[in-house]
Amino acid sequence: MTTLSPPLVEPIRVGVALSDRSYDILIGRGLIASAGAEIARRLPRVRAAIVSDRNVGGLYSADLSRVLNAAGIGSVAVEVEPGEGTKNFANLEHVVRAVLAARLERGDVVIALGGGVVGDLAGFAAAIVRRGMRFVQLPTSLLAQVDSSVGGKTGINTPEGKNLVGAFHQPSLVIADTGVLDTLPPRELRAGYAEVAKYGLIDDPGFFAWLEANWRGVFSGGPEREHAVATSCRAKARVVAADEHETGERALLNLGHTFGHALEAATGYSQRLVHGEGVAIGMVLAHRFSARMNLASPDDAARVTAHLAGVGLPTELADIEGTLPDADGLMALIAQDKKVSRGTLTFILTHGVGKAFIAKDVPPAAVRDFLADSL
Amino acid sequence: MTTLSPPLVEPIRVGVALSDRSYDILIGRGLIASAGAEIARRLPRVRAAIVSDRNVGGLYSADLSRVLNAAGIGSVAVEVEPGEGTKNFANLEHVVRAVLAARLERGDVVIALGGGVVGDLAGFAAAIVRRGMRFVQLPTSLLAQVDSSVGGKTGINTPEGKNLVGAFHQPSLVIADTGVLDTLPPRELRAGYAEVAKYGLIDDPGFFAWLEANWRGVFSGGPEREHAVATSCRAKARVVAADEHETGERALLNLGHTFGHALEAATGYSQRLVHGEGVAIGMVLAHRFSARMNLASPDDAARVTAHLAGVGLPTELADIEGTLPDADGLMALIAQDKKVSRGTLTFILTHGVGKAFIAKDVPPAAVRDFLADSL
Numbered sequence: 166m167t168t169l170s171p172p173l174v175e176p177i178r179v180g181v182a183l184s185d186r187s188y189d190i191l192i193g194r195g196l197i198a199s200a201g202a203e204i205a206r207r208l209p210r211v212r213a214a215i216v217s218d219r220n221v222g223g224l225y226s227a228d229l230s231r232v233l234n235a236a237g238i239g240s241v242a243v244e245v246e247p248g249e250g251t252k253n254f255a256n257l258e259h260v261v262r263a264v265l266a267a268r269l270e271r272g273d274v275v276i277a278l279g280g281g282v283v284g285d286l287a288g289f290a291a292a293i294v295r296r297g298m299r300f301v302q303l304p305t306s307l308l309a310q311v312d313s314s315v316g317g318k319t320g321i322n323t324p325e326g327k328n329l330v331g332a333f334h335q336p337s338l339v340i341a342d343t344g345v346l347d348t349l350p351p352r353e354l355r356a357g358y359a360e361v362a363k364y365g366l367i368d369d370p371g372f373f374a375w376l377e378a379n380w381r382g383v384f385s386g387g388p389e390r391e392h393a394v395a396t397s398c399r400a401k402a403r404v405v406a407a408d409e410h411e412t413g414e415r416a417l418l419n420l421g422h423t424f425g426h427a428l429e430a431a432t433g434y435s436q437r438l439v440h441g442e443g444v445a446i447g448m449v450l451a452h453r454f455s456a457r458m459n460l461a462s463p464d465d466a467a468r469v470t471a472h473l474a475g476v477g478l479p480t481e482l483a484d485i486e487g488t489l490p491d492a493d494g495l496m497a498l499i500a501q502d503k504k505v506s507r508g509t510l511t512f513i514l515t516h517g518v519g520k521a522f523i524a525k526d527v528p529p530a531a532v533r534d535f536l537a538d539s540l
Numbered sequence: 541m542t543t544l545s546p547p548l549v550e551p552i553r554v555g556v557a558l559s560d561r562s563y564d565i566l567i568g569r570g571l572i573a574s575a576g577a578e579i580a581r582r583l584p585r586v587r588a589a590i591v592s593d594r595n596v597g598g599l600y601s602a603d604l605s606r607v608l609n610a611a612g613i614g615s616v617a618v619e620v621e622p623g624e625g626t627k628n629f630a631n632l633e634h635v636v637r638a639v640l641a642a643r644l645e646r647g648d649v650v651i652a653l654g655g656g657v658v659g660d661l662a663g664f665a666a667a668i669v670r671r672g673m674r675f676v677q678l679p680t681s682l683l684a685q686v687d688s689s690v691g692g693k694t695g696i697n698t699p700e701g702k703n704l705v706g707a708f709h710q711p712s713l714v715i716a717d718t719g720v721l722d723t724l725p726p727r728e729l730r731a732g733y734a735e736v737a738k739y740g741l742i743d744d745p746g747f748f749a750w751l752e753a754n755w756r757g758v759f760s761g762g763p764e765r766e767h768a769v770a771t772s773c774r775a776k777a778r779v780v781a782a783d784e785h786e787t788g789e790r791a792l793l794n795l796g797h798t799f800g801h802a803l804e805a806a807t808g809y810s811q812r813l814v815h816g817e818g819v820a821i822g823m824v825l826a827h828r829f830s831a832r833m834n835l836a837s838p839d840d841a842a843r844v845t846a847h848l849a850g851v852g853l854p855t856e857l858a859d860i861e862g863t864l865p866d867a868d869g870l871m872a873l874i875a876q877d878k879k880v881s882r883g884t885l886t887f888i889l890t891h892g893v894g895k896a897f898i899a900k901d902v903p904p905a906a907v908r909d910f911l912a913d914s915l
Contacts, residue, residue: 254629254632254633257629258629258698261698261705262698262699262700265698265700265701265704265705266700289668292707293664293668293695293705293706293707294704294705295704295705296693296695296706296707296708296785297707297708297785318671320668320671323633323636323637323640324637325637325640325641326640329640329669329670330636330640330668330669330670331668331671332667332668332671332672332707333671333672410671410672
């Protein structure tokens with residue numbers, strides 16, 4: 166158990182506008198300490214199941230239970246193992262049955278206390294217990310705070326692929342306590358930062374330039390961190406509000422992800438390459454491929470590479486330890502990705518920093534040749 | 541394989557109005573023969589997974605595959621074991637992974653060919669593969685045609701209870717081939733009939749009176765059968781359109797179900813008491829309890845009992861083979877049912893035939909005493 170410092174300043178509030186399922190994202194240092202009050206204010210008289218992994222749960226679960234209790238919210242704790250391997254059917258059943266065993270009702274709440282794995286798993290459980298319970302996210306990694314906790318995508322992996330099974334299930338509230346990032350392993354913080362940079366690269370060149378100048382504050386925990394998280398959440402909330410079920414514009418959030426997912430699959434979803442690192446390399450590849458297709462200047466690709474490498478992220482296929490499949494092998498993994506529509510490849514390409522777009526008919530042969538030259 | 545007779549008359553079309561998720565229910569004899577054309581017309585260029593159980597699949601799966609193929613729809617078959625025990629996490633994973641292994645995409649379709657078990661399981665799989673695929677119901681039992689295939693409730697059971705895990709996922713089309721009911725075991729046909737009678741008891745006294753006069757034609761396969769199925773579907777569609785996610789009026793469909801579920805649980809969801817039989821006894825109990833609470837005339841309870849017993853359905857607790865729990869044991873099972881809201885009991889009670897209503901604050905002690913006197 167740690168000692169929680171109460172928040173010193175008002176949290177930043179970012180609204181996600183989804184008509185009757187609209188919700189707030191609260192961002193600030195020390196917010197776990199006020200989580201009970203914030204939840205109780207929005208969801209009166211609920212009971213809760215706190216889903217967490219052994220690592221994060223050990224740090225914060227007892228504290229969270231205490232502040233919930235102080236706000237009149239009784240809770241049970243459900244623990245899973247840390248790591249991407251946890252996102253499977255067996256753990257889904259485990260969490261679902263623990264929530265049922267606690268006799269929680271439809272109006273009660275599942276709280277995901279952890280990173281993206283816990284958020285995706287607990288959110289999916291909340292989506293299917295009694296055909297949909299309430300759900301609150303307390304993301305404890307940078308990746309989860311700026312990406313996976315916002316937007317309602319939940320799910321698990323199967324041997325057929327990542328996140329191929331799940332539900333759209335919006336939380337009632339997201340509480341991003343930026344203070345918990347202080348204890349995050351540096352590699353994980355960097356991996357999350359790749360998704361922060363992504364929002365600049367998609368459509369906000371000013372934010373990307375701001376990150377180039379201010380990234381050190383994001384890492385060291387200055388007020389730049391809250392600004393970066395809030396700007397990212399605002400960007401994601403805007404896209405999600407416009408396209409909740411990813412029928413169009415929301416696909417822009419996959420910038421770097423088609424290449425990235427293939428690389429994650431190629432490395433067995435192991436510590437050889439974590440998700441954000443795959444996205445970092447994927448974004449560099451997307452910019453370079455766009456330049457090669459004469460869609461963007463090579464200078465933009467170089468600028469993206471320089472910034473991501475500057476913060477310590479991998480940017481080259483050669484940065485991945487061990488051997489990779491050849492270009493055909495990577496193409497097979499790309500084709501397996503769920504962002505395939507009726508046989509044509511959809512990629513997020515770019516006209517330059519902050520000018521990403523959805524390209525629906527990318528010739529697979531051009532991608533293959535590009536990968537062959539990049540390996 | 542059987543030989544399919546093509547439909548002789550135009551099917552009856554019942555629309556379910558759910559804005560952008562509206563869909564048709566087609567009702568008629570021989571409709572499996574035109575299923576390929578009907579699906580292809582509404583969902584051009586899809587591929588399909590046909591989910592069925594060994595019994596129903598053996599009769600119709602090859603035929604369905606052939607008519608789909610004739611309409612340009614390629615399909616794979618996924619088989620599960622017959623019986624309520626199939627609705628579990630292991631089979632959900634089995635169906636989900638079979639659909640993924642067939643490389644079906646979001647726009648492709650899962651077809652549930654079978655009774656309520658197959659429909660609930662396949663529908664839930666369709667709801668969660670790629671966060672939601674298309675879904676077509678081909679219900680082959682009377683129960684599924686008039687109840688479970690309409691309305692979008694999908695799900696599985698866990699040791700904690702029935703249907704506690706699932707999703708609301710509307711089909712794109714329901715095709716109710718009334719001819720397939722000819723080969724249904726009489727006991728199963730009777731069980732489904734309990735749900736038909738329910739629609740009369742909820743709010744359509746004229747339909748209940750029609751059933752009292754015409755039930756033999758429903759069982760023997762005269763045109764009364766299509767009329768009864770269509771009237772039932774229209775009633776359910778009306779309620780579902782008004783309250784898709786069961787926040788209000790939809791609860792009326794649970795007439796007889798709170799008692800019924802408790803009895804099913806008490807008999808271990810076995811062949812001692814199938815679902816529709818539990819509903820039949822449950823509806824009789826709901827009418828008798830309403831009379832005891834001076835809400836309705838005892839004559840209505842007697843009339844309901846006479847009709848259900850007349851078609852051969854059980855109507856008394858004594859009609860259930862073997863021993864039952866005592867009143868306290870049954871109350872514990874009722875409390876476990878998901879239609880519990882914050883500790884108070886919600887029952888569907890009635891002011892008489894066709895006058896059911898939602899009673900939110902039923903005193904548990906009164907129910908307990910009533911059960912003690914009924915045992």
